[in-house]
Amino acid sequence: MVKKFNNSWSWxxxxxxxxxxxxKIAAEKAQYDLDYWIKKIQETKTNSIVINTFRPGAxxxxxxxxxRQDLLDKDDNHxxxxxxGEDFLITSNLEYSLLGKNDSKYILDEQMENTGNAIEGFSVLLGEVMTSSLIKIDPFEVRLNNLLWKMKEQNSTEILEEIYQCRHELLVLKHLMIPIREIRIALEEAFAERIADKPYYQRICLKIERGFTIVSDYQAEIDTLINLEEVVSSHRGNEIMKTLTVLTTLFTPATVLGAIWGMNFKYMPELEWKYGYLFSFGVIIFSTLLLFGIVKRKGWSGDILRGKKKNSFFK
Structure with a gap:
């Protein structure tokens, strides 16, 4: 299907x-190397871009x-x-229903009526593609906001998993935007002053900048969450090691004395004592309390004897 806009360019x-x-179009536009492009797109299954500036005016x-890329399924992409060219645009396999709006095709036609050439018209199309990626950021923002508070209220390994899922989704969104930015730069490289001052081209530039700014800001938030999780995990790991160390120290007297009185030497006078059993308990309890007092006085026990408080990262 071919459409003409302002009698100046065709789509x-x-x-x-x-x-x-x-x-057929390649035969009509002989000055353009359309055959090379046609051959290349038949072999392409992912993002690619070619710039041809060898012929001035062509x-x-x-x-x-x-x-379009599903955030969870790598095989679900379009x-x-x-x-x-300056006076014509060719598109193939573009499913407008997947751009996020039911009236995307109508909106495109309306905007393209106000464009002066095919380069600006393609800028309009890129704007719609960029918008379809930006639309996905709104529900992502809600999820990230909920995650910020869930992390404080009920932090767990499941929360850490959600954080990394959000990080992956953000990377997918950014991966969709990078080729659009590359195409925008390629348009300026190929057509220079013929596109730089066009309003729709300037709009796509701003829209791309907005998209990357939003993604960068959310990426910084997620990195902060991950860093916070690492600090919390490190602190809790240190608390666990401290607890195990203190408990091992406190049970050392019982272990040592138990080992001594568990020996099978023939001459062990303590075995004949009437109150030897109570005496051994007394020595164990006294030495344990003594060690606990030393550890407590030096502050080595820290917060390990306190219960974890609700809505707290470290207590």
């Missing part, structure tokens, strides 16, 4: 890969872009192909 939009239709940017 060839193919729902599926149509080799015959693309070859510069173009072409490639493929993953415009790719479309594009070719941008």
């Amino acid at each position: 060839y939009d193919f729902e599926d890969f149509d080799l015959e239709g693309l070859q 510069e173009w940017v072409g490639g493929s872009l993953v415009f 790719l479309f192909h594009f070719f941008v």
Whole structure:
């Protein structure tokens, strides 16, 4: 399907890969190396971009872009192909229903009516693709906010797992945005002054900047959460080791004295004492309390004898 806008540029939009239709356009646009692009997109299954500036007046940017990626399933992704010259745009395999809005196609047509060339029209299309990624950030923001408070109220390994799941989802979103930024730079590299001052191009620049700013800010928040978890885990690990060390120290007298009186020497006068049993208990209790007093006085026991308080990271 071909549409003309302002009698200045055309948009060839193919729902599926149509080799015959693309070859027909290639014959009409002989000054562009469309055959190379057509061959390349048949072999491409992921993001790619080609810039051709060898022929003045016939510069173009072409490639493929993953415009939709499920945050949990790596195999659930969708790719479309594009070719941008100054006076025409070709797209293939673009599913508008997946852009996040039911009226995405209508919105695109309306905005493209106000564009002056195909480069600006493609900027409009990139804006919609970028918006589809930004839409996913809203529910992510809600999840992250809930996670901030869950971590304080009921911190556990499950919370740490959720933090890393959020981090992975954010990386997927960022991975979707990086090729869009690369395409934006490629457009400026290929068409220079013919695109730099166009309003829709400036808007996609700002939208990309907004997307990366949001992702960077949330990434910083998640990194802070992870660092906090590491500090809490390290502190609790030290508390456990401190507890085990103190308990081992306190039971040392009982262990040593038990080992001594458990020997089988023939001459052990303590075995004949009338109150030897009570005497051994007394020595064990006294030496244990003495060690506990020393540990307590030096402050080595710390907080290990206190119960964990609700809504606290360390107490």
